[in-house]
Amino acid sequence: MELVRFFFPHAPVAVGALEKVALALAGRPGARLAAHLSIPTSANSLLRIVRKLPDKRGEAAPRxxxxxxxxxxxxxxxxxxxxxxxxxxxxxxxxxxxxxxxxxxxxxxxxxxxxxxxxxxxxxxxxxxxxxxxxxxADRFHLWKNLCEAVEKCVATHRSCLAEPTEDAPADATAAEQEVPGRPEGMRVIRRRERHAAVHALYDKGVPIQAITVALGLDCKTVRRYAHAATPEDATLGTGSRRYGQVHGYSPYLHRRWNEGCTDAARLHAEITELGFTGSRRTVRRHLQEIRASGKPAPDKPKTLTVRTATWLITSHPDNLDECSTLKLKKLLSRCPELDAVAACVRSFAAMMTDRRGSDLADWLTNAEDTQMKPLQSLARGLRQDFKAVTAGLTLEWxxxxxxxxxxxxxxxxxxxxxxxxxxxxxxxxxxxx
The missing domain is CATH 3.30.420.10 (Ribonuclease H-like superfamily/Ribonuclease H)
Structure with a gap:
């Protein structure tokens, strides 16, 4: 600051400018900007300026x-x-x-x-x-987020309904009925079930998550994910690899090349890498594993919705869906009455939140519990415990x-x-x- 006072007679003006720079950019970035403004100073000087500023401490809280x-x-x-x-x-x-x-x-x-x-x-x-x-x-954004998470779990428990029936299968056949019988479970599935059982054996007795973390030697976030999952399958939500999701964009090309007779995963990986794919060879092999096990030609165009895509369709505003997405949603709900009931709950909650009709919350909670969907029932129990705050959040402007x-x-x-x-x-x- 001595440099500022030496080079600038109007030091208070320069100090005021440096206060704004320090508050906006902190130390080193602020020092670089100050140099460009011909007010040379150091990062530490800027931080000292901030520390000397008067504190804001009111006696009463705002309304x-x-x-x-x-x-x-x-x-x-x-x-x-x-x-x-x-x-x-x-x-x-x-x-x-x-x-x-x-x-x-x-x-x-x-x-x-x-x-x-x-x-x-x-x-x-x-x-x-x-x-x-x-x-x-209660904050409306968090309420909607909680609802979307519950919907995603509901969709995951009915993932067999996401695949459209094939031409050679009955219209009411599920994807699980079309899978190859006797297909062995992978080690990941077995390990997931074992971890889910081990965590719930302690969590259901009231053991804290931190204690379970120490006892099982798992990461705290992993234990929390399994503890809050009703089934082992629910624990997989949000843990998928981005690269594995990326490979679905290359499914049409991979399926066409498979039907042309190219079934070598390494070669197919090299081909789509030239097209811009950045995932691993193992990802491609895993993506083709189900087709290889079925012994049938690959479909020209995969028709199975992912859990997240189906969740997005159910929770999106109808005006934000194009004609193709609207048709996908209509077909999904027509072949799965349970998800149709979930979608009805989503629509009624969205209307209640948009129109600020918090007085309808009790009826909505009853309807959510009547769906017999465990994720929605769990959400309803949580909202009942915070009923007054949720009602106020759905009623007031704040x-x-x-x-x-x-x-x-x-x-x-x-x-x-x-x-x-x-x-x-x-x-x-x-x-x-x-």
Whole structure:
């Protein structure tokens, strides 16, 4: 800063400019920009400027609060950001996401009447403890996300309905009935079932996930995935390889070459690699394994929907589907009454959320439970436990969109200060950045 005062008589103006640069870009990027602006300074000087800025600490909480967590160290350490939902101003940043910390802050800053949050139990408990008269509103984005995840699990349990009947099979035949009988299970399927059984043997007795992780020697995320999966097949959702999904785009070419007599996976891999495929030879071999086992010619055009594509069809707005997609959805629902009932629940929930008819939630929960689909029933149980907040989220105008936007800003600020910013500096940058 001595250089600034020496070269610039109007030092306060230069310092003010450097404050804006430091808050926008942090240390090293800010120092590079300052050099281009002919205000030479160092990264450490910019960080010291931020630390000397006056803190924002109000005595009372805003009338409408927005609360969400963000990752300080993803998967390990999380913080909490608090917003004034009426103005969009950042109010406070907390060093963790525990109920105790948020409770202490809310008691020290009374006045909140409405609290927008996700469905995290810790935040719900803190608000009930510190300000029991405040209205809690669950975020509509997270509610819709929870519904889509439940729909994906429902589709996975009826994946046999995703394949269109072949010409030589009865119209009501499922894909499972058309498979080659006696086909041995792979080691992955066996291991998945064993892990699912081992995790649930402990989880169903009330053993915490962390303790199961230590006992079975598995990763915490793996244990959580199996614990929350009703069946071993449900545990595979979201774990598929992107490259394996990529090979489906080359299915027409692979099937045509297969029917022409080229059944060598290595050669076919080389051919589609020239066309832009970036996956492995093993991926291609696995993709062709079912055709090889069937002993039949490959279909000219694969007609089986993937679980995610079917989920997208069911959860998309009808106006966003083209004629081909609408026809696929109609055929899928006509051959699977269970998924037709799931789609009806999705449509009614979307209408309830769009029209802000939270009063219809009780009826919707009953209809979801009547479908006899375990994922929807599990979702309904969770929504009943948070009934008042979900009803408010589907009725009031307030939602957590502004908070989610600020969480994205935090990610950029963290990258700018990577390796140099402790929590105190990160907090100031989040609160003071324009």
């Amino acid at each position: 409408v609060l927005g609360i969400d967590d963000f990752a300080l160290e993803k998967g390990h350490v999380y913080g909490t950001i608090i917003l004034d939902m009426e103005t969009g101003e950042r109010v406070e940043v907390l060093p963790d996401r525990t109920a105790e910390t948020l409770t202490a802050w809310l008691r020290a800053h009374p006045g909140a009447e409405i609290v927008c949050r996700d469905r995290a139990s810790a935040y719900a408990e803190a608000v009930r403890t510190a300000c029991p008269d405040a209205i809690q509103a 939602s957590s969109g502004k908070v989610e936007g600020n969480v994205n800003r935090v990610k950029r600020i963290k990258r700018d200060g990577y390796g140099r910013a402790g929590f105190d500096l990160l907090r100031l940058q989040i609160l003071l950045a324009g």
